[in-house]
Amino acid sequence: MKPPKRLESLIEEGLIDTVVRQLMSGKEANVYVVRSGDQTLCAKIYKEATHRSFRQAVDYTENRRVKSTRQARAMARGTRYGRESQEAAWQSAEVDALHRLFAAGVRVPAPRNFCDGVLLMDLVSDGDGNAAPRLNDVVFTEDEAQMHHQSLLREVVRMLGAGIIHGDLSEFNILLAADGPVIIDLPQAIDAAGNNHAKRLLIRDVVNLRNFFGRFAPALMTTDYGHEIWDLYERGLLTPHVELTGRFEGDLGEVDIDGVMREIGDALAEEAARRLRMQAQA
Secondary structure (H helix, E strand, O other): OOOOHHHHHHHHOOOOOEEEEEEEEOOOEEEEEEEEOOEEEEEEEEOOOOOOOHHHHHHHHOOOOOOOHHHHHHHHHOOHHHHHHHHHHHHHHHHHHHHHHHHOOOOOOOEEEEEOOEEEEEOOEOOOOOEOOEHHHOOOOHHHHHHHHHHHHHHHHHHHHOOEEOOOOOOOOEEEEOOEEEEOOOOOOEEOOOOOOHHHHHHHHHHHHHHHHOOOOHHHHHOOHHHHHHHHHHOOOOOOOOOOOOOOOOOOOOOOHHHHHHHHHHHHHHHHHHHHHHHHHO
16 A cells, blocks of 8 residues: 555655555554564554543643653643644653563563654564454453453553553453453553552553453452552552452542542543444444
């Protein structure tokens, strides 16, 4: 196929040879299958993230580092340069997170290069060598749901051990490769130690996993792995080999009304987004 304009410079620089086909088109990015020598990769071309609300951006970007105080001031004022800097920081966050997580042994696509707003990664494949499907497109048996749920909990723990929380983990950004689930889409990944929303976002990620796999394995709906994982993390007891029980009894303290309302708002927004994605697939 004719290469998109954004990929022409990568071809000229010899980073890729050919564009095979478009794999996905979304509000955040377009993804293409490309060839580089004897390797099949995917190229993620970022779009301007105008669809993210200011509140969501603040939640995810809190305490993220920027190159200079000038950038920080421009981002705070919302100038054109500030918006460009904010978008560049959003893209760099995914690149940095991918490198850190891949080095930590987390099941994410292997990052290969980042050039001119295009992220090159290994293509995640199924058993036939085709692009792996998202979890949302797969039907599981109860045993399969239990197995993949436990596998992904271990990945969440490994991510937290590397100091990173996905922040938007769901069945829409996990691929089912030939050898198990692979986590994708990390521009909103946050620093677990430096973000005041870390606990809430970690627990939400885990609840999303529970709710999805609970459709196939109803027993999962009674579990509370999120609070258990965070409690172990706070007490310095979280390791990749920790035995999780799915049970947690802690002192919940005073009810955070603002936090509860935010959770409700997030849940409504996520359900609306899910319905739009389902309509787009129909």
